[in-house]
Amino acid sequence: MKSLYFSLIFCCFYSLLFAQKAEIKGLVFDENQLTIPSANISFGNEGTSTNQNGFYELEVPANQKITIRVSHVGFKPIQLKITLEAGESRELNFVLKTDIEQIGEVVITQEGRSRVEGVTVLKPETVRRIPGANPGVENILKSLPGVNSNNELSTQYAVRGGNYDENLVYVNGIEVYRPFLVRSGQQEGLSFVNTDLVRNVNFSAGGFQAKYGDKLSSVLDIEYRRPVDFGGSFEASLLGGSASVEGVSKNKKLTGILGLRYRDNSLFVNAKQTDADFEPRFVDAQTYLTYQFNKKFELSFLGNIAINTYDYKPYSKQTNFGTLQDPKALIIGYQGEEQDKYETYFGALSASYKVNDNYSAKLTSSIYHTKEQEYYDIIANYRLGAVNSGFGDNDFGDVEFTEGAGAQYTHARNKLDALIINFNHQGKIKVEDHLIEYGAAYKHEDIRDRLQEYEMIDSAGFFIRPLDPNFANNEPYNPYEEDIVPYFDIRAKNNTQIDRISAYAQWSYQKNFDKAKMWFNAGVRSQVWSVKGDQINSKTQHIISPRAQVSLKPNWNKDMVFRLSGGLYHQPPFYRALRDSTGRVLPEVKAQESVHIVAGNDFSFKMWDRPFKLVSEAYYKKMTDVNPYTVENVRIRYRARNDVEAYAYGLDLRLNGEFVPGTESWFSFGYLKTEEKQNGKSEYIARPMDQRLKFAALFQDYVPNIPKLKLYLNLVYNTGLPGGSPKFADPYNYQTRLPDYQRVDVGFFFALKEPEENLNKAKWLNVFEKVDIGFEIFNMFDRLNSITNTFVRDASSKNQYAVPNYLSPRVFNVKLSTRF
Structure with missing residues (x-):
């Protein structure tokens, strides 16, 4: 017992x-x-x-x-x-x-998932390193095939024939916006995306899934870092600087990261041909906070404040153009100034809840508020003349005699105040091998807009009126008795509200066969929106957009993935697309519609015992109910009518890999053709973003005997965009093209301190994780690229000249960057 x-x-x-x-x-x-x-x-x-x-x-x-x-x-x-x-x-x-x-199991891994979805993944470190006049994510995007931009001072980009308004940008799943009134790339300042905070960069140039929003061209999906320890970074250059700090609480529940940036573009503008006083001040602060209450529930906050001011007072400018046999020059003397200001405030709060291993949900609310003003009064007295081309002459390059003279007066008092409120719910459900994703959103847009612009032109004493076939000016033989009116005049005041309700649902599934693996995705989006406001009749419309993707990975010795995607894509009109050339808001403007078909191949292989990848995509778009537009620098003006049909097709190729061991580089090639035809016209003409050929290279290297000395090269070649036509000309009868865009930016950096390196001589550097110092050369070969044409008339010969507006010349920059 x-x-x-x-x-x-x-x-x-x-x-x-x-x-x-x-x-x-x-x-x-x-x-x-x-x-x-x-x-x-x-x-x-x-x-x-x-x-x-x-x-x-x-x-x-x-x-x-x-x-x-x-x-x-x-x-x-x-x-x-x-x-x-x-x-x-x-x-x-x-x-x-x-x-x-x-x-190699491409359907499961993160890298593999990007392959089957046709998404380009960019490394944040590459984004931060590569030189560019506007460094950041958009700078790297412009080196990808199918992504075009002829303006290094702008963060805007066009994808496969679309315009700047057709690209979706998400940060942590929250849609972000760009200012409404910006006309020139040098006014833009900073991109919303702060590269110091970035963790993941995913980009899709077409055929994207239903879970993404209603735009026609592309999706840029950014994810910000979640700190795991205390750290930070600091960067300073002749173009400004940035700083970030991050940390995590002792219990690991609260994380936070804060970024501050300052940008000054005067280095570029002062190097241009225009003599001017230029005071740009672009400042922003951005933060991302997360708090995890438990294993299932988490709150996060994304906030941004940006204050950009642009003061510009030009004095004189001389632009030489023409040929060696017949050189010309346009000399302009200015009076007046421009004062622009853009203030944006953005805040988003997200709650994520993991109900169980098979279901998770997320609720997000965001507010975007922008206050913008565009004020200018500028008088430009110009003369057009022949240039002395005699080498060795004392007056070589000077205008010998004047062929035409005139004056231009431009005036603007534009103000805009916009408030956008968004509520969004998303969910994911796993049922065995099936993944179902859904979402619903409500968005309210309240825009208060005053548009007041006019332009007066006088050429050799003859006041130029707007084109009117019934008007005849017989001076000096008959006196001019008609009223003097501006050549261009817009006056409008709008108070517009737009309410949108959207929803989506999509299904994903993976199937393994004996000789292949397949991945399927199918979904549909829908949106209902109504437009109302002062002195306009309310209008409600809706769209439905089905989309699908299928990917195949054969069990071959060669690692290949084949993709086919497409669907019906719509872009309901945003406020600017509702406003016609006179400033009126037309609520009956319909959503633009596009049928996408994208076929792609992803081939991963080894060369020189290093990994490489060749990505090929062919695409076709058929667009109807197109809202035609014109582009002036980066400002888009819509006609607010759906009377155009269009198409686009092309081929994109990208080879990337370790051309130099331990570094990532790539070469891109793109071919594009996009044209449009107005109702009642029998022929197609080139669309404003018809960038036929594109070649780009992004290359990283280091000196073999000095591995701390590294080279970063960013090369872009684009054939010329359509250069537009004078305002009085019919674009179907008069078309010009800008010269080819060629640009090489290069950076040389020396690592004073590398990660995990313990220095003995300069021990004070050991407090930093990484310290780099170097210099950059923008537009290394001093190529004169142009963004638009100014059309000037010679009164004596009645010839019309397209005078190019040149972008930035060669510029040098010094940079110091640290991380701790």
Whole structure:
């Protein structure tokens, strides 16, 4: 009996001893020190997974030797044997390394998912390194095939024949906007995307899924970093500077990152042909905060304040053009000034809730407020003449005699105040091998706009009126008795409200066959919107957009993925697309419609024992109910009528890989043709974004004997865009093209301190993780690229000259960047 009592007591003691618990927690990183969500941490049959921050917590038995296994598809698993005491809490952080063989399972891994969806993934470090007059994500996008821009001072880009308004930009799943009134690239200032905060960059140039919004051309999907420790960065150059700081609370629940930026474009403008006083001040502050209440619920906040001012007072300008045999020059003397200001305030609050392993939901509310003004009064007295082309002459390059003279007076008092409120709900449901995603959103747009512009032109004493076939000016033989009216005049005041309700649902599925793997995606979007305002009749419209993708990976020795995607895409009109050339808001303007077909191939291979990838895509777009527009620098003016049909087709090729060991470089080629035809016309003409050929190279290298000295090269060649026509000319009868756009930006940087390097001589640098110093040469070959033409008439010969408006010449910049 005593032995029985002893056995019971022993068993209870044994059970109590080994039933005690301990805890492990920490973060899981990849080789780039980025946290990995959904990584598995397990022992025996028990386990958990990391959250969106890459953080995990797991209870384990105490006083036992257990084997912890950390794994994620696409990475080599880690095993660790530990023994913890009862009640002990130990922090264990793991770094998973890439498993090359598992990356071949393209349908599962993150890299593989981008391959089957046709998404281009850009590394944040590449984005920060590559030189450009406007560095950042958009600067790198312009090196991709199918993405075109002929203005290095602008962050705007056109994709496969679309315009600047046809591109979606998301930051952490929240749509962001650009200013309404900006006319010139040098007025834009800073992009919304702060590269110091970026973690992931995904870009799709067409055929994208239904979960993305209602635009015709492209999607740029940005994800900001979630800090895992205290750190920061600082950068300074002749163009301005930036700084960021990030941190995490002791309990790992609160994370925050803050970025500040200042930009000054006077280095570029002062190097141009215009003599002017130029004071640009572009400043913004941006923050991203997250708080995790528990493993299931998290709140996040994204905020941005940007204040951009642009003061411009030109004095004189001389533009030489023409040929060697017949050189011309346009000399302009200015009076007056321009004062522009753009203030934007943005805030978004998101709540994420993971109901269980098969269902998660997210609710987001955002507010965007912009206050913009565009004031200018500028008188330009010009003369057009022949240039002395005699080498060695004292007056070489000067105008010998005047062929035409005139004056131009431009005036604007434009103000805009816009408030955009958005509520968005999204959800993901997993049912075995099926993934269902859905979403619904409500958006309210309240725009208060005053548009007041006019232009007067006088040529050799003859006041130029707007084109009117019934008007005849017979001066000096007959006196001029008609009223003097501006050559161009817009006066409008609008108070417009737009309400939009949109929804989407899409289904994804993966199927493995004996000889291939297939991935399917199908979805549909819908939107209903109504336009109302002062002195306009309310109008309600709706659209439905079905879309689909299918990808195939054969079980070949060669690693290839084939893609086919397409669907019906719509772009309901935003405020500017509702406003016609006279400033009136027309609520009956319909959504533009486009049928997309995209066929692609992704070929991964090894060359020189290093990884490479060749991505090829052919596309076709058939567009109806097109809202025609004109482009002046970066300002788009719509006609607010759906009386044009259009098409676009082309081929994009991109080869990227390690041309130099340890670095990523790529070469891009694109061919595009896009034309439009107005109702009642029998022939097509080139659309404003008809960029026929594109070649770009992004190259990184280092000196073999001095690996700390690195080279970054950004080369772009585009054939000329349509240069427009004078306002009085019919574009179907008069078309010009700008010269080819050629630009090379290069940067040379020396690493004073590299990550994990311990310096003995300059020990003070050890407080930094990384320190680089170098210089950049923008437009290295001093190519005179032009963005638009100014049409000037010679009164004596009645010839019309297209005088190019040139962009920035060669400019040097010095830069210092640190990370700690």
